[in-house]
Amino acid sequence: MKKIFSIFIIFLTFFLLGAGYYFSSSIISFPVSNLEEDKTKLNINSFTDFGLPEPESVRFQNGSLRLRGWYFKNPKKKKCGVVLLHGHGRTRYGVLKYAPLFWKRGCSLFTYDARRHGESAGEYGTYGYYEKHDLERAMEFFSEISTVPEEEIGIFGASFGAATALQYAEGRSDFAFVIADSPFMDMRSIVEKRAVDIYSPLVLFLSPVALSIAEVRADFLVDEVSPKKAAKFISIPVLLIHSKEDEVTPVAHSEEIFQNLKSNRKQLMVTDWGALHCKSIDTRFTEYESIVNSFLKEKTTFPK
Known part of the structure; x- marks a missing residue:
């Protein structure tokens, strides 16, 4: 026996x-999508679908890691910028739908493929553990090429990108805001x-x-990969947006993060529009835009 x-x-x-x-x-x-696969899945024809011009294709390094992205220089030349972060398994095409929210304000935009995604290098994805350091380098690079000071640059993230943005914000006060759509708490x-x-x-x-x-x-x-824990040390303005009907990441994740947020300039918007994961903007764009505009006006000093 x-x-x-x-x-x-x-x-x-x-x-x-x-x-x-x-x-x-x-x-x-x-598994991840390449750029062309993601473009096809999302039914995107061109950048003009979002009122955007052709971007400048850029590459930048974080140590030995090569990352690739797009820089959209706004002709209005306002001193403001936004970094857009895509979701898990997607590419930078996945956040273009959010670009009009900021492009119309005259802000330049920067988006890139996270490590192990799209055209960027990287053997493994770590859900924000190393990606927050890539974002730090992306903020520096964007500020350098756009001449927009980092304190006038905001970050918009969707899903995994939202979780990365919140982890990056821990203990920092050197950029404008975080808008996080459907983040996970850990x-x-x-x-x-x-x-x-x-x-x-x-x-x-x-x-x-x-x-x-x-x-x-x-x-x-x-x-250590925990936007919920990071929230205790976030003092900059934060807007959380989450669909009540989210089937991938339950709305409770954003609610837990919100409860932990140290910032007194915070807002949680739970939509009840019947939207799936990160689809609130697709369901009611005008109302979504109004939420973002109100937050920027009331909670930040971002250019109007």
């Missing part, structure tokens, strides 16, 4: 390690939520192993 039990334990250990490694791959080396909870959605609750017994293996492979700490 002891021999049989030992064999069972060995078999179970190898099974857990093998399954955990497989699951960890779906967490940190997930990596562990969103990974487990999506695993259950795709597979079943039974997969939860694997998640601690898979996340631990992911940490070793990508050299990061899962529990």
Whole structure:
């Protein structure tokens, strides 16, 4: 019996390690779209769909990591700018729908593919752990090429991009604002939520192993990926927008982040328009724009 039990334990250990490694791959080396695939999926014909001119294609480095993006120089030449951050598995095409909110105000825009996404390099995605440092470099680069001071640059993020923006904002006061559409509150909870959605609750017994293996492979700490924790040290203006009907990231995530926000210039807008994940702007653009404009007017000193 002891021999049989030992064999069972060995078999179970190898099974857990093998399954955990497989699951960890779906967490940190997930499939992504290239630019053309994303453009087709989103049914985008050209930049004119969003009232934008052809951008300048740019590349910049964060250490040895190469990142690629677009710079839209606004002819109105106002001293304001916005960095747009896309969602998980997407590309910079995914945030162009938000561009008119700021382009019409006369602000220049900058968007780029996150590490491991689109045309940017990177073996693993870490849900904001390293991406917040890429964003720091992106802010510097955008300020350099646009001559807009960083304190006049805001950040708009959708989903994973929203979570990255909030993590970047922790303890900083050197930029204008964060607008976060449908962020997750921490990596562990969103990974487990999506695993259950795709597979079943039974997969939860694997998640601690898979996340631990992911940490070793990508050299990061899962529990440090937490917009909810970061919120306790955010003092700049923050607008959270989340659909009540969000099926991917429950609205409770934004509610938890909002409760933790240190900033006294904060706003949470829960839409009840029947919108899916990050689709509130698609459902009612005019009302969405009004929410953003009111926030910028009342909570920030951003140029009108």
